[in-house]
Amino acid sequence: MVFFLPKKDDNTIARTKVLENVLTSTSQGDPYKELWRRIWKATVPGKVQIYVWRACSNLLPTRAKLSTKGYQGDLQCLLCSHAYEDTSHVFCKCPIATAILTASPFNLGSSLLPSLEFKEWLLDHARNLPNDLFAKLLMILWALWKNRNNMLWNHTKQSAEELVLSSLAWLEEFGKANKINKTALSKPKQAWRPAGYGTWKLNVDGSFLPGIAHGGVRGVLHDDAGQFRAAFAAPIPAVASTRQVELWAIKEGLKLVATMQVSNIIIETDCLEAVSCIAETQFTYVHDEGIIDDIRQELNHRTDISVQHTSRVNNRVAHCLANLAFEARHSSMWFMKPPDFIVGVLNDDCKHLR
Structure with missing residues (x-):
């Protein structure tokens, strides 16, 4: 046959x-x-x-x-x-x-x-x-x-x-x-750097599109030597503005820090508006009052944590998780080993530290 x-x-x-x-x-x-x-x-x-x-x-x-x-x-x-x-x-x-x-x-x-x-x-x-x-x-x-x-x-x-x-x-x-920047400018290239001895750094970011009700947040945590320690990505079901989703990213970052029970943390975001409204003594943004109050309360209890502004260049890894969080239906966390799709950016950000 x-x-x-x-x-x-x-x-x-x-x-x-x-x-x-x-x-x-x-x-x-x-x-x-x-x-x-x-x-x-x-x-x-x-x-x-x-x-x-x-x-x-x-x-x-x-x-x-x-x-x-x-x-x-x-x-x-x-x-x-x-x-x-x-x-x-x-x-x-x-x-x-x-x-x-x-x-x-x-x-x-x-x-x-x-x-x-x-x-x-x-x-x-x-x-x-x-x-x-x-x-x-x-x-x-x-x-x-x-x-x-x-x-x-x-x-x-x-x-x-x-x-x-x-x-x-x-x-x-x-x-x-790029050629001019490399050969003619004396100003060093801006690059991500660890916070320094005894302090860890958490870079957070948020994603939002006008006309779409949901958003996404994410963050990457490095230790004082620049080594990857953890990352998170989470969908946010109801978001009204870019500022609001960036505030949510900071809040979720605080949750990650609490989960890992680490101290002496600098949280960096590329949204200056979010940093400013957290620092203000009065609520300017009524719609975000609840989340700002939550962040302030946590920061009042954790004086070893500060929130600072950084440039988008120094926030690339968190930004690369943006669309994963935006499209995801469930929250994700990674500990000690980063997800494969951000390894290239992580290595590029930290190559000057080696």
Whole structure:
């Protein structure tokens, strides 16, 4: 008796090969670790890194993604009227995307989509493209999303040629600015630093989008040597403003500190408004009076804890947890070992300490 097995198509074979390469090259931890490393090491603007990370994590508000959050409107692509606008379509399948990616300098005509998910597709190129071309690819992905949003909000869009020229021109200017900063400026690069001997530092951040009732908070705790000790990410079901969600982040950070029973803590946030309203003697923001009062009471009992403002540059790790918290349905905590998807940013922030 002869059995005939179903023949696999080329896309299925290619997808299996890519994933086998990834999984066999990673004996433990996140199989996408190389993708995260390439994204955070790429010489591109920080906002581009953040948005590409969000795309890989399926956190961008495409119409398909919004439909899982209660959106019941049109699911068509804003640019080409394809029936279903998801991350893979926006960045790889939409005609303007394919026109760019199959042309020079990318020449990705043998793209494995649609059999690969977007994150798998980008991982494949992260493993094979040289640094300069991978940086250009990230810029194009950012430009494609910006072009989509311009169509949504302003009813305007760029052609493929305009999009490539504008995004690569921005990359060139960014590269020149970085070169100047490295060679001509005497001012040292701002970098995250531990609090100092005997004091731990907790960096917190909040995420909020106008028109959406919920938000997310997160925080990362380092000891006095800069070593990771804990992190948290939690959804906040009812949020009315950016200031309010940042206050919630501080409050949840205080809970983490209490849970771990540690002392001598500096809590850092990149929201100066939140720090200011905690320090004020009278309530200026009536709607936030309850949460501000809770924070003040805790700080009055814990004189070893202070809340300070820092720049966004020094709050990158907490910021990278933003979208996880925003999209999550349940709270998460990590102790001693950080989640894989922030390891790259953690290492980058602390490399000057070694």
